[in-house]
Amino acid sequence: MHQEGPPGEVDLVQLDRDHPGFRDPVYRARRNHIARIALEHRSGQPVPDAPYTEAEHAVWSTVWQTLGPLHRAHVVSDLVDLQDRLGLQRDRIPQLSALNPRLFAASGFRMEPVAGLVAARTFLVRLGQGVFLSTQYVRHHSRPFYTPEPDVLHELIGHAASLMHPGVAAVNQAMGRAAGVATEAEVARLSRVYWYTVEFGLALEAGQLRAVGAGLLSSCGELARIHDGPELRDFDPDAMGATPYDPTDYQPWLYVAPSLDAMLNGVTRWVEEGRWRDGVAPPVTEGAGPLC
Ligand SMILES: [Fe+2]
Known part of the structure; x- marks a missing residue:
């Protein structure tokens, strides 16, 4: 709220001085506009479209050109198949409103806009209500990766x-229900297990290491280094719940499940048994x- 912006306009979005878009008034104005969409949105109402520029569509397309082959090589096949079922186009950034009907039909989830990072409890509790809080803004076009x-x-x-997968949806719902009655310490354990599975989980598929987590699927750098970057640990939700994470850097360790189903069933069971x-x-x- 105390950052300089176009005359007469209040900045809703704070960008750090080293953010690639910090010195781009056009980008900052659009970030404010997109943040306002989220702030003015009422849950259950149709999600307004975000006004993407051609440069931002080009970022999406450029990233996909690199991620597409990486996904085919390193992501569990069930999740790659679901990208086609969802109709995730590669040349234009889809609007949340365009994806929600198919997502809802598959798993009962819908995506609703949020202005930026939110507290873990807020994020998880909304999952329990079938709502995945999603940012709508795009990284700055000068640094597509x-x-x-x-x-x-x-x-x-x-x-x-991934949210179309019944097992992934079940994990998200179970986490959300638990967060609704959790203490602060319990939310910390839940968020850590969420981080090391839904965000950064790995699983074996036909004996090969494959990515499951969203933070891996959406990052060319993280995905390319899964075989020789992080320390690989055996799947263990109790250990994950006791291990803090750093969202600002490459992950130093990741957990590997015996299979996608073993991960999803294991996490859901861990939540439902109250081991958090x-x-x-x-x-x-x-x-x-x-x-x-
Ligand atoms: Fe995420």
């Missing part, structure tokens, strides 16, 4: 198609990080 914050490329390339509860899990000293 870099974003300091989750943007619509992360939401749509990473999450949208205070008194059941080890004490947590750090709060939950943001989720998006």
